Amino acid sequence: MGRLKTITRRTFLVGSSAFAGGVAFGTFLANKELENPLAQNLKAGAATFNPWVLIDEQAITLIVPHMDMGQGVASVQAAMIAEELDLEMDQFKISFGVPDAAYYNTALAAEAVPFRATDTSLTAETMRGLVGSLMKIMGAQVTGGSTTVPDGLNKLRVAGATARETLKLAASVQSGVPVEALTTVSAAVVLPDGQRLPYTALANTAAQLKPVHHDTLRDPSQWRLLGQPMQRLDVVAKSTGTLDYGIDLVFEDMLYAAVNINPRKGAALKAYDDTHAQSMRGVKQVLSVTNGVAVVADNTWRAFKAAAAINCEWAPAPYPAEQADHWQAVADSFTEERLDKVWRDDGDVQANMAATPAVQTEYKAPYVAHQPLEPLNAVIRVGTERVDIWVAHQLPRFAQQKVAAITGHEAEHVYLHQQYAGGSFGHRLEFENVILAAEIGRQLPGETIKLTFTREQDFAQDFTRQIGMARGTGAVANGQVTVMDLQVATVSSSTSQGKRMDTPMPGPDKQITEGAWNLPYAIPHFKVAAYRVPELAPTSSWRSVGASTAGFFADCLLDELIHAAGADPLAERIRLCDEPVAKQVLIEAGRLSGWDQPLPPNRGRGIALVESFGVPVAEVVEVTNTEQGIRIDRVTVVADVGQVIDPINFDNLVKGGVVWGLGHAMNCQITYADGQAEQNNYHRHAGMRFHQCPDIVVKGLENARQIRGIGEPPVPPAAPALANAIFVATGLRIREMPFDQHIDFV
Amino acid sequence: MKLTVNGKSHDIEVEGDMPLLWVLRDELQLMGTKYGCGIAQCGACTVHLNGLAVRSCQVPASAADGMSITTIEGLGQPEALHAVQVAWIEHQVAQCGYCQGGQIMAASSFLQFKPNPSDEDIDRAMSANLCRCGTYPKIREAVKTAAAKLRGEV
Numbered sequence: 040m041g042r043l044k045t046i047t048r049r050t051f052l053v054g055s056s057a058f059a060g061g062v063a064f065g066t067f068l069a070n071k072e073l074e075n076p077l078a079q080n081l082k083a084g085a086a087t088f089n090p091w092v093l094i095d096e097q098a099i100t101l102i103v104p105h106m107d108m109g110q111g112v113a114s115v116q117a118a119m120i121a122e123e124l125d126l127e128m129d130q131f132k133i134s135f136g137v138p139d140a141a142y143y144n145t146a147l148a149a150e151a152v153p154f155r156a157t158d159t160s161l162t163a164e165t166m167r168g169l170v171g172s173l174m175k176i177m178g179a180q181v182t183g184g185s186t187t188v189p190d191g192l193n194k195l196r197v198a199g200a201t202a203r204e205t206l207k208l209a210a211s212v213q214s215g216v217p218v219e220a221l222t223t224v225s226a227a228v229v230l231p232d233g234q235r236l237p238y239t240a241l242a243n244t245a246a247q248l249k250p251v252h253h254d255t256l257r258d259p260s261q262w263r264l265l266g267q268p269m270q271r272l273d274v275v276a277k278s279t280g281t282l283d284y285g286i287d288l289v290f291e292d293m294l295y296a297a298v299n300i301n302p303r304k305g306a307a308l309k310a311y312d313d314t315h316a317q318s319m320r321g322v323k324q325v326l327s328v329t330n331g332v333a334v335v336a337d338n339t340w341r342a343f344k345a346a347a348a349i350n351c352e353w354a355p356a357p358y359p360a361e362q363a364d365h366w367q368a369v370a371d372s373f374t375e376e377r378l379d380k381v382w383r384d385d386g387d388v389q390a391n392m393a394a395t396p397a398v399q400t401e402y403k404a405p406y407v408a409h410q411p412l413e414p415l416n417a418v419i420r421v422g423t424e425r426v427d428i429w430v431a432h433q434l435p436r437f438a439q440q441k442v443a444a445i446t447g448h449e450a451e452h453v454y455l456h457q458q459y460a461g462g463s464f465g466h467r468l469e470f471e472n473v474i475l476a477a478e479i480g481r482q483l484p485g486e487t488i489k490l491t492f493t494r495e496q497d498f499a500q501d502f503t504r505q506i507g508m509a510r511g512t513g514a515v516a517n518g519q520v521t522v523m524d525l526q527v528a529t530v531s532s533s534t535s536q537g538k539r540m541d542t543p544m545p546g547p548d549k550q551i552t553e554g555a556w557n558l559p560y561a562i563p564h565f566k567v568a569a570y571r572v573p574e575l576a577p578t579s580s581w582r583s584v585g586a587s588t589a590g591f592f593a594d595c596l597l598d599e600l601i602h603a604a605g606a607d608p609l610a611e612r613i614r615l616c617d618e619p620v621a622k623q624v625l626i627e628a629g630r631l632s633g634w635d636q637p638l639p640p641n642r643g644r645g646i647a648l649v650e651s652f653g654v655p656v657a658e659v660v661e662v663t664n665t666e667q668g669i670r671i672d673r674v675t676v677v678a679d680v681g682q683v684i685d686p687i688n689f690d691n692l693v694k695g696g697v698v699w700g701l702g703h704a705m706n707c708q709i710t711y712a713d714g715q716a717e718q719n720n721y722h723r724h725a726g727m728r729f730h731q732c733p734d735i736v737v738k739g740l741e742n743a744r745q746i747r748g749i750g751e752p753p754v755p756p757a758a759p760a761l762a763n764a765i766f767v768a769t770g771l772r773i774r775e776m777p778f779d780q781h782i783d784f785v
Numbered sequence: 786m787k788l789t790v791n792g793k794s795h796d797i798e799v800e801g802d803m804p805l806l807w808v809l810r811d812e813l814q815l816m817g818t819k820y821g822c823g824i825a826q827c828g829a830c831t832v833h834l835n836g837l838a839v840r841s842c843q844v845p846a847s848a849a850d851g852m853s854i855t856t857i858e859g860l861g862q863p864e865a866l867h868a869v870q871v872a873w874i875e876h877q878v879a880q881c882g883y884c885q886g887g888q889i890m891a892a893s894s895f896l897q898f899k900p901n902p903s904d905e906d907i908d909r910a911m912s913a914n915l916c917r918c919g920t921y922p923k924i925r926e927a928v929k930t931a932a933a934k935l936r937g938e939v
Contacts, residue, residue: 702919720824729921
């Protein structure tokens with residue numbers, strides 16, 4: 040274990056591109072079959088066939104280890120197993136399982152390597168394979184990077200098929216009928232005479248057998264569940280208030296905790312006075328925690344009130360106290376020393392740039408917060424032998440390590456009980472609630488304590504999206520875009536995040552220009568360079584990560600160049616596009632949006648295409664410039680994920696991604712004053728409201744070779760498509776988010 | 786003080802200024818009513834007070850004394866759904882679902898007064914409930930379906 044841990048710490052490189060150093064010594068471990076965590080403490084008569092299927096006399100349990108933060112992956116993971124196992128959706132229970140290396144993510148590698156998603160060269164595939172091995176060695180159980188479907192589609196169907204074939208063998212042993220004569224349907228093996236042996240009745244026999252590995256999968260034309268509209272497993276509970284999130288858990292004699300942490304993120308608490316708080320009703324304890332204080336009380340509200348009543352003297356922020364200095368640091372980073380990497384350099388930009396560029400612009404993208412609606416929370420009980428923590432986390436094995444380091448237990452004695460999350464958007468990749476819960480629990484051994492963040496604490500401690508700027512120039516000739524030169528400077532959210540994961544992220548940060556360098560356009564002279572801004576306030580992964588900023592910069596610049604060329608925004612993008620899958624996405628977006636239909640005055644249509652997580656997404660936004668401000672009337676979205684596995688979730692995630700992308704572009708930013716975020720609740724960081732929501736028309740295409748996820752890719756094109764539409768409707772080019780600094784919205 | 790919650794009467798001894806939200810959650814363990822912002826910006830804590838939708842984070846316990854309160858659990862249960870919940874399930878509105886109890890409580894109250902709402906009415910009634918996942922298009926469809934169900938048309 041010692042060696043494994045060292046490898047993990049030194050080489051975890053998601054989002055980064057320099058990984059080769061850690062790969063070479065991993066071959067042995069990469070080929071080793073991982074142990075099945077379900078096999079530990081298995082009840083007599085219960086059968087497990089692999090880490091995803093457990094059957095006993097009472098029930099069939101499917102393990103769905105990717106965390107469900109609303110993207111519906113609990114259902115889709117189960118459906119992928121059930122498809123081959125011949126289960127209906129109401130014939131099994133699901134469990135989120137335990138943190139374990141067996142649940143490592145097989146699809147993250149695609150994001151971590153510095154190749155375009157469409158690059159299938161030997162080098163690209165080899166690197167993906169190597170990084171994939173690394174993920175396995177590290178046991179990188181990660182929910183993120185829009186990977187649940189690509190990670191699961193093969194392995195979960197194989198898990199189902201293997202369980203099915205083993206159950207057939209068990210039925211053959213019990214009945215004497217040869218396996219070839221058996222079929223399965225609806226959680227039962229069917230004998231030639233029609234008799235049905237329920238899987239649960241076969242568990243005892245199956246438990247004695249070695250699982251029959253079966254990786255010949257059914258053709259998608261035979262699918263019963265996948266690719267069809269499915270009712271989500273959690274939809275009834277979520278519509279009746281009966282689904283418990285982490286924040287809703289109640290245990291006997293549970294205590295309630297709240298924290299008051301230095302709002303200058305990462306800075307110390309110098310002194311505090313808790314005299315008043317100590318005397319408040321229901322307060323049991325005031326405890327010191329890293330950079331702040333915690334109150335333990337008999338009720339959440341009493342804990343909140345008492346925590347706020349503690350007078351704290353805070354140390355200054357370890358980053359510039361004022362927002363203007365953050366922007367200055369970004370602006371100062373377009374230098375040779377700060378050049379992180381030139382990610383794309385087609386043709387010869389310098390030689391072909393006109394003396395007076397057609398366009399010379401600057402774009403800005405601010406810090407923005409995650410702020411899912413369920414505030415951060417965790418329930419913890421620190422015992423002598425074990426620690427139990429109930430929390431929703433995208434990196435459960437890292438969270439386990441964090442707790443272990445604080446309580447002094449071995450990581451395997453930290454039992455992390457995964458929960459449904461009330462949203463995340465990347466927020467639950469971080470550890471603040473986990474660390475603070477562990478610090479509180481360690482000081483009150485044996486007690487069960489629920490820590491809840493107030494919304495204000497959650498805002499204050501949120502690690503935001505990267506802040507960034509871009510400078511763009513280009514040239515046009517004969518009605519065409521001929522040169523595009525984009526320089527992007529952002530802080531590295533991967534590096535900032537890696538620090539909190541105790542994991543260095545060496546090498547260039549691919550996320551700085553993600554969504555820009557990989558644009559599927561054959562502009563004759565096309566350069567994209569990344570500049571790394573020195574670390575400022577801490578930042579993290581925010582739904583769609585780098586593409587949410589670089590995608591905005593790149594498509595806005597292209598739109599301005601197309602305008603300068605006098606070309607049609609859609610036609611010129613189609614002409615420039617040199618990837619057939621992306622080109623089809625553009626063509627279909629044009630058709631579906633009625634691009635050719637003229638619009639009345641004061642209305643405008645804008646298009647953007649950004650590719651992220653391997654998925655090209657085109658969005659056409661239609662706006663009206665009303666007396667009350669800009670009204671977004673309609674958005675048409677076309678995306679190609681190779682194959683749509685869960686059509687209803689696909690539709691929901693695309694619409695949600697558009698709302699997320701538009702809403703934050705309209706009115707969200709985090710700014711610092713006196714070292715603290717100035718926005719402390721939703722009234723200052725609202726995102727989109729119901730009445731602002733347009734009609735959203737969604738279409739999924741299935742031309743791509745590879746199957747991809749859809750959780751994040753709809754976000755990046757929303758902001759540039761909106762900016763481009765506002766330009767057409769008003770003549771105003773908005774080059775910085777949020778747009779409400781320049782124009783009103785209804 | 787005495788609160789009637791989902792038809793059941795409770796004697797509660799708490800500070801008069803404790804928000805109803807926390808009485809429901811931490812004193813009565815009714816966890817369907819959610820804490821989202823504490824300042825009436827998100828609507829996740831919406832309940833019915835004598836039939837009217839209110840933000841329970843803004844209602845002091847003392848103000849609810851003697852009143853009848855309905856929470857999402859009281860509106861309907863999985864085996865006995867309210868028409869609005871049926872519509873929400875049909876349209877598979879929920880993503881993370883955390884705001885949906887509040888959305889359903891807002892919609893079910895509003896539809897009592899506007900059984901045949903226009904798009905503008907729906908906008909006005911629902912714009913104070915925040916959804917970070919962006920389920921608004923599905924909510925709009927579900928409100929229309931729910932209205933039709935309540936009118937007995939479907």
